[in-house]
Amino acid sequence: xxxxDEIIDRSNTDAIKLKYRKDIFGTDDVLPLWVADMDFRTPxxxxxxxxxxxxxxxxxYTAVPDNFQSVIADWVYRHHNLKVAENAIGFLPGIVPGLAxxxxxxxxxxxEIIVQPPVYYPFMNVVIKNRRKVVYNPLVKKDNLxxxxxxxxxxxxxxxxxxxxxxxxxxxxxxxxxxxxxxxLAEICxxxxxxxxxxxxxxxxxxxxxxxxxxxxxxxxxxNISVTYMAPxxxxxxxxxxxxxxxxxxxxxxxxxxxxxxKNELRGGNIFAYEATLxxxxxxxxxxxxxxxxxxxxxxxxxxxxxxNIPEIAPMIPQASFLVWLDCSRLGFASDDKLVDxxxxxxxxxxxxxxxxxxxxxxxxRMNVACSRTIIKEAxxxxxxxxx
Ligand SMILES: Cc1ncc(COP(=O)(O)O)c(C=O)c1O
Numbered sequence: 483x484x485x486x487d488e489i490i491d492r493s494n495t496d497a498i499k500l501k502y503r504k505d506i507f508g509t510d511d512v513l514p515l516w517v518a519d520m521d522f523r524t525p526x527x528x529x530x531x532x533x534x535x536x537x538x539x540x541x542x543y544t545a546v547p548d549n550f551q552s553v554i555a556d557w558v559y560r561h562h563n564l565k566v567a568e569n570a571i572g573f574l575p576g577i578v579p580g581l582a583x584x585x586x587x588x589x590x591x592x593x594e595i596i597v598q599p600p601v602y603y604p605f606m607n608v609v610i611k612n613r614r615k616v617v618y619n620p621l622v623k624k625d626n627l628x629x630x631x632x633x634x635x636x637x638x639x640x641x642x643x644x645x646x647x648x649x650x651x652x653x654x655x656x657x658x659x660x661x662x663x664x665x666x667l668a669e670i671c672x673x674x675x676x677x678x679x680x681x682x683x684x685x686x687x688x689x690x691x692x693x694x695x696x697x698x699x700x701x702x703x704x705x706n707i708s709v710t711y712m713a714p715x716x717x718x719x720x721x722x723x724x725x726x727x728x729x730x731x732x733x734x735x736x737x738x739x740x741x742x743x744x745k746n747e748l749r750g751g752n753i754f755a756y757e758a759t760l761x762x763x764x765x766x767x768x769x770x771x772x773x774x775x776x777x778x779x780x781x782x783x784x785x786x787x788x789x790x791n792i793p794e795i796a797p798m799i800p801q802a803s804f805l806v807w808l809d810c811s812r813l814g815f816a817s818d819d820k821l822v823d824x825x826x827x828x829x830x831x832x833x834x835x836x837x838x839x840x841x842x843x844x845x846x847x848r849m850n851v852a853c854s855r856t857i858i859k860e861a862x863x864x865x866x867x868x869x870x
Contacts, residue, residue, distance in 0.1 A: 486522050486776040489854050512832035520719040520852035525769045531761035532754050544753045557763040564696045573751045574726045577711045582608040584679050587742035589644040596646040599840030602653045628655040630663050639674050651684040654807040654848045656800025658692040668704030679709045686717040688802040705731050714762035725755035777804045780851040787862045804852035811845035829868035
């Protein structure tokens with residue numbers, strides 16, 4: 483059995499959630515449940531793989547290992563029934579950087595790129611910073627679940643629309659997209675010749691009762707317009723290693739991204755990212771299952787506690803991953819600033835502000851529950867006490 487109850491002091495490690503806590507929240511005394519990494523110990527098979535490599539005294543220039551692609555192909559087939567040729571897989575130095583690369587490889591300045599907010603905020607940032615235009619196709623809430631709005635999507639597409647960035651599963655809503663929605667999305671994007679970047683970093687954290695559907699698996703046409711990004715980094719709590727990869731079956735699209743990576747000398751990764759990826763995908767299954775079981779229980783506890791004690795806060799039940807999207811509108815704060823101020827100053831909680839995720843984020847906060855149950859209890863108690 484692995485243990486997830488341990489509380490590990492991350493101060494003095496430059497952990498982002500601590501280092502920038504004061505800048506973001508104006509104080510150091512909030513519980514930092516914002517940045518989407520886990521406070522769990524990075525599993526031993528990862529630490530051991532790195533330690534093993536460190537026994538060799540030379541950390542010289544190192545190529546991608548020969549079995550990198552086959553190990554990934556095997557993992558995505560066994561976990562997601564995604565059959566890919568090994569040459570469709572390539573190392574990517576981070577998914578957010580990969581999004582910025584895709585924006586530059588597939589579009590020109592001034593082109594329109596569609597995102598579906600509320601959504602992981604770098605989706606918008608990489609578009610804006612590269613001087614393309616963000617076009618919103620907002621998600622709609624039905625039965626406390628996000629749904630795509632295809633009518634709105636059709637209306638938003640113009641001849642300047644050159645890319646759509648999909649979050650599958652979805653952050654912050656934890657939605658594991660259903661096959662029909664993805665198929666429909668593929669049909670529309672194929673008709674308009676729009677490639678889809680499907681960010682599937684949360685796929686391996688889909689809870690047991692749901693099934694992750696890779697966008698590329700929904701139809702032949704979907705595969706043909708798909709640029710899938712995946713990573714072991716978030717699932718195995720090693721995002722500091724920058725370990726991720728793309729899967730692009732369509733040779734033309736793949737060449738476009740590869741050309742961009744070559745041109746900018748971005749092909750290489752680092753020794754530890756390679757070693758850790760191989761270790762995660764060959765030794766990590768049991769840890770992954772146990773970690774998900776622990777996170778699921780944390781989510782259940784949060785949901786039950788809110789229902790019983792603070793019914794004004796409505797959580798969206800995540801179908802994947804460790805982020806809980808909290809609808810706080812019934813708390814009745816006059817503005818998002820007031821809501822955040824209450825959480826920070828009164829409850830001493832550092833959650834992500836919903837408006838970071840774009841339209842639809844108003845009156846919401848995002849809570850990270852990948853930490854010891856003791857911390858979750860402390861967070862809920864702080865909230866309850868502040869509200870009383
Ligand atoms: C949807 C999504 N994509 C990408 C990332 C980060 O990817 P990377 O650390 O590889 O840049 C996150 C982290 O929260 C995420 O939620």
